[in-house]
Amino acid sequence: MNYETYFQNHREQHLEELKELLRIPSISALSEHKSDITQAANWIADKLRQAGMDKVEVHPTTGNPVIYAEHLQAPGCPTVLVYGHYDVQPVDPLHLWETPPFEPTIRDGKLYARGATDDKGQLFLHIKAVEAILKEEQKLPVNIKFCIEGEEEISSPSLPAFLESHAEMLAADAILISDTSLLEPGKPAICTGLRGLCELEISVHTANTDLHSGTFGGGVPNALHALVSLLTSLHDEQGRVAVEGFYEGVHDLTPEMREEFAKQKFNEDKLKTSLGLDSLYGEEGFSFVERTGARPTLELNGVYGGFQGEGSKTVIPKEAHAKITCRLVGQQDPQATLDKVERHLHANIQSGAKITVVKGESARAFTIDPSDPMLQKAADAYERIYGTRALFTQDGGSIPIVETLSRVLSAPAVMMGFGLPDENLHAPNEHFNLENFDKGMLTIVEYLKSL
Structure with a gap:
């Protein structure tokens, strides 16, 4: 199957659908947007049904709804749970946006809107990748489940209890998450560690x-x-x-871990210049990427x-x-x-x-051994689409729900991000590079088929 041709033929349709989602101001931190949260949840549920999922449910919680969907017609094959979130950050300061935050606009190969990269745009890739496989082949190579929440931007207060009470329903062999980024354009990365807080x-x-x-x-x-x-x-x-x-x-950094950090070839002098600093600062004996990722x-x-x-x-x-x-x-x-x-x-x-x-x-912090087969296959999938095998990184930020998901469901979290570090997530003029919109769907298809 030529999925590149499929996605090219449906590109304008897919972009228009994503713009629909991005127009919904589903800001979880502001109570006046409660109806927008409901609208976004229902929009996601409708798109999952249209994609061909067998079962789609919108579950109420003590906070915002959780959407669950499944397509379990691959007996004997792995089950992958896709996690994402449909809520977004507030838009302040509004005057710094070049175009209104909830009026999606494409400029210079980038889609600008609040939620474009965090996380509506990246979540959308998974829905369309699954839809493409079902339309082209009438079956999925693995069993697929979705768990999509509306409170990630306010630390997911309702999701841990939902996971505990629905652990059997959500059981999977891997948790697939796209809420992180490449190291730089054309240089994919798989996050194997997130710091706690x-x-x-x-x-x-x-x-x-x-x-x-x-x-x-x-x-x-x-x-x-x-x-x-x-x-x-x-x-x-x-x-x-x-x-x-x-x-x-x-834990001490092993030689293997330090080697993986060194592969990033991070330019500390360039960072100093960009920040107007005479020198960097931190714990002696560690590089910048080690200090910010693993210390x-x-x-x-x-x-x-x-x-x-x-x-x-x-x-x-x-x-x-x-x-x-x-x-x-x-x-x-x-x-x-x-x-x-x-x-x-x-x-x-x-x-x-x-x-x-x-x-x-x-x-708590989250860490996973990069030698896990689920992660190795993800690195291979990136290589087939981007021409460069993904590096395994450890990120300095915190996504608390990742550790909870992996622990409660006893499954590895595979963080395949398609954003870029400079896409202004949480800031004015948030955007998503459309090169990764295109390659992201192809990479997800490759990954699911490789399992």
Whole structure:
């Protein structure tokens, strides 16, 4: 079967259908878009029925609906569960969009709209790949299931419970996800690791009021001084996190892993120039891609307190605040990590100051052995379409639901992304390169047939 000809003949139709989906402002973070969430879920369900899925259901949850679909007519063959999400990020700041975010526009071979690459565009590839095989061959080479949610952009609060209660229905030999990116144009990648996450906010308090720095300066504790000293204690001079026990569960990088990172041939000088930096910074003994893909971090995301208006105000502030997030790897436990950081903070606060800690979101890291046959076949499929075999990477970001999916369903997660790093996901002017729209469907067909 010549699928390249098939997709070329249906290209305009497919693009118009995708534009329909992209026009729906299914923003999960904003309650006023609840009806748009419902509309997007029903649109996806209709397209799955039209694609030829035998069974399509829209399941209500405590939050937004989950769409389930199946086509199970390949006895003795593997079962693949396709995961994706139909919700999108808010569009602010609106004035930075060159064209309206929910009026899809093609410019210079790119499709611009909110959700174009994250994740409606990439999810759409799977629906059309399955539809193409059924139209051309009247049967699928594997059993296919879909699980598509509407809360990924708000950390998937309803999906874990849905997975637990429907584990038998969702059982699969592999979970296929397209919500990541190529390394660069023409250079495909398969993500084998995502860092976990935990966050906390801290407040330092001293006196019961702000004080005059002339009358009291040098004689009472200063909340800002106490906070700065405390935050400095969190790292040593080599860039390592100085919290006791922080690295428990972190695995050493094997020579094979370091070799895989080296294959990316990442240009650190180019990065410095693009960011206007004189030098990069981080844990000694590791390259940039190793630091950001396979090492844990503790970062300050916000530090504030005292007078911040125009001019000067000679005040000793009574309170100061900081927001902290940690990216986690390996077997680091998010809650245990938060506990360790909190103990460190209490143990190192200056005399005369008090500290309160509020813990926030947490998620475990995800890792998978790239030698898994399901991943190796995915790398082969990329090579047949892109002419270059996919590299196995570890990404610094977090997609918490990936670890949950793989753990609850006891199946490998195969992350075959077709986006590009510069496609402005979560930012104004989000877009999807149509070269990967075309090659993505062909790659998915190749992968499913290879299984």
